[in-house]
Amino acid sequence: MRIKLLPLMFTTLLAGCTVGPDYVKPSLPAASTWHQQDALDHRVAEAPAPGLEAWWHGFDDPELSTIIGRVLEQNLDLAASAARVQQASAAAQHAHADRLPEGSLDANAARLRQSERSPLGKLASATPNYDRNQTYEDAGVGASWELDLAGGLRRGDEAANAAWQAAEATHAGVRITLAAEAADAYFRVRGAQARIAIANEQIQNEQGLVDLVRLRFLHGLGTEREVAQSEALLLQAQGTVPPLQAELDTQLNRLDVLMGAAPGTYAREIASAPAGFHIPSVAGAGGPASLLRRRPDVIAAERTLAASNARIGVALAQYYPQVSLSGLLGFASLDSGKLFTGSALQSQGALGLHWRLFDFGRVDAEVKQARGANAEALATYRGSMLKATEDVENAIVALTQLEAQHAVLENEVAAHTRARDAAQDAYKGGAVSLLEVLDEDRQLLASRDLLARVRADDARAAVSAFRALGGGWDVPADKVADVSR
Template sequence: MYLLFRKPAGYLRHTLLAAFLALYAAAAYAGGNNTGEAALTDSVPSHWTYDEHFNQSIPTDDNWWHQLGDPLLDSLIARGIENNPNVVIAGKRIVMAKEALNAARAGYYPSLGLQGGWTKARSSGALGNVSMPATTTDYFSLGLNMSWEIDVFGKISAKASQQKALYNATRAEYAATMVTLCANIAKAYVNLRVWQAEWQVAVEHIASQEKIVKITEARHEAGLASMLDVTQARIVYYSTQASMPTLRSSIRTTINSIALLLGVYPRDINDLLEPTSPLPDHRQIVPVGVPAELLRRRPDIVEAEYELASYAAALGIAKRDFLPTLSLNGSIGTGAHSAGDLFSRNSLTYSIEPTLTWTIFDGMSRRANMASARQQMEIGIESYNNTVMTAVEEVDNAITTYAGTLRNLDILDDVVTQSRKSLDLSLDLYKRGLSPFNNVVTAQMNLLEYQNSVVTASGNALTALITLYEALGGGWDAADM
């Protein structure tokens, strides 16, 4: 037996009024000047977006490597962008972050569910003081349920803001992956051309040294030189030949490294990279005063700033956990003993339940969560500052290194010129019997060493230039200077 109580007139109005007063009190609490708000106001930027002029551009947008003037390098980087597994993984992380943002935004909308079924139940008649026959009921039901959390205090908005910041941080991570990939491909390509240039230098010296060996042999046969001259010439000749397998191995392993960066097998690019090609242009105009604003487009700085934004949003979420939650639950449907009566007038059922829930005590877990979120935000601030300082150091080091390698290269060019003259003069004097062969040996070794030094310095200059591009997060434009 069920007792039905009639709700007094104005019950719904009184309930809504009580809910409004509770929400007003909670809003007053949320608007108070607490330490969390002070930390956000004093330590965290008020916004996390950049001016359009300083937005991060990924390498496929600025194409900084085109300035090296090597079409083959252009094609390699394009292939790497398309195939590199790390880029593919970073792209999928963006998709995941976007879906997480969509899931957070779904909280703005009600949740709807449809249910239907058939129920058969038997109730005991022997539970009361007087035994009665048992009752059996069976009926069909069909209904639609709705649940909706109303975002009165912006908790759902804060969650969406947090996910949006994480989504933007993931995009910055993708840009960082792209910058690193393109720089690594360019550096590996430069290393390959350095090894090939040293191979070419060795080939040229072997041909020259072979001629000198024949000169010493001819002079020895003519009685104009000792066998010592022949053995010294052969030592120089054979030592240069001995360097060829090492150079060949370096060329092979560098091609393998490039293949890995491109996400292909070495056999797929052998025909492209095996032919010797000169080093790209290493002398470019680099602005002496790079403006600090260019650093703001570095992907790691962008990522750190958006991560800080997500920490600030997480702190806001933790604070809103102290506030009540207003939700609206409702259902509408039909129920009838016979399936044919499901849509009759008397079978309609419905309910609507505005609900206000407010946790009064939880063992101080919310306070601990808020303190933890505040510490995480402060860690994010320090991490951001450290990222900026690291960026400044890397750019300054890259500019200094690039300028130093260019000066070193200019000097080495002069050294090579003088070494070549020294070899020509010492060989001429030796042929005329006016100088010992030791001078020829020394001149040969010096010329080989300094020519290799020029090749290495050219590679170092290119690597420093690429590192500068990488340190700035990509290329630059004259308008940025």
């Protein structure tokens, strides 16, 4: 069968075709809207959503914008990612250069004293005017070119360029991830600060209650049990501070490292900055289809698929002979000072042929491996789109539900505050027992702490939504065209 294929191979070579399948971007089905689109539209109607390119400005928090700016300028993971893009660019440049002719300039000069005992020396020493001291000089220009008749080099060029584009998309993904991580850590800092402030305020209130109960006990209006109960509630409030302080310090350290600095560098600045922010709307315009051009992981997966498709052609090209042309034009002389003369001129031309004629078993395996890698890349690409869609849907659900919980908790805190104040007034008048006051204090502390935590989580959910939508980088127009075809 292989013998019958020989005429077809030679016909293909003469036609100068490119073997392997031409890449066609797979069509992935995508819904036109998100399942929770109505919730997003309702919020956008109340306040416009910030642009995805720099969504962090939508929180109206100068400190957050400063932090993310530092992260994008100073983060070491981002610098390492940029270096990987440079390496991929160099590899693509090298693959393109492989398709072009190669040229070289070589020159050499050597002074030697020949042995009279060597085979050449014995023959030469018998000639008249033999001189053991000799000078050899040569200079020449050479060129070679592999004729890419089967298109293997062209496919290699395509693969390297697609890999470069995948590296660029991955770099954008690192940028998105770092911006989102910095914002997440920042809102955890603000959440911890708010909860610590609530705990300290509660500690002051509990201390006042302890003083009141002790005073009543001294005047015979209270019991020792009431004193112990009020002191226990005070200690309970004080016990909530250390873990919150640990959370605060840990996230400040995380921010410093994200900004490429040693822990403690920016901690004081961040902790002392005003903590005002508002949670912006999130626009899901374009629906899941927009992820094909905005999500760097989806773009990188598609470019990796394109590269694997081209590598099938690289492997198939090994079935065909490789033909190369080379030439040399130069001068060589044993007489010093007579190098660039007509008698020293020399030239050479060569036609090279390399064919893995008896190695088709290995080539079969290489082709099978390339096709398997392409099938894997296709599954990965489809999976990346599904995962991206899931990320957005989950982020929208978390955002909308946390906002609903936040509204309920605000009313709950207001109700507990009124109940606690009424209970304290009633206790001072002897109408209720201390147990009722302590119970109202516990409920108020729990609801205020939960409200502060949910507010921070609500901001973090917005960050997750922006991240899931592929926000945090400018999509170049030419890259949009590349990944949309």
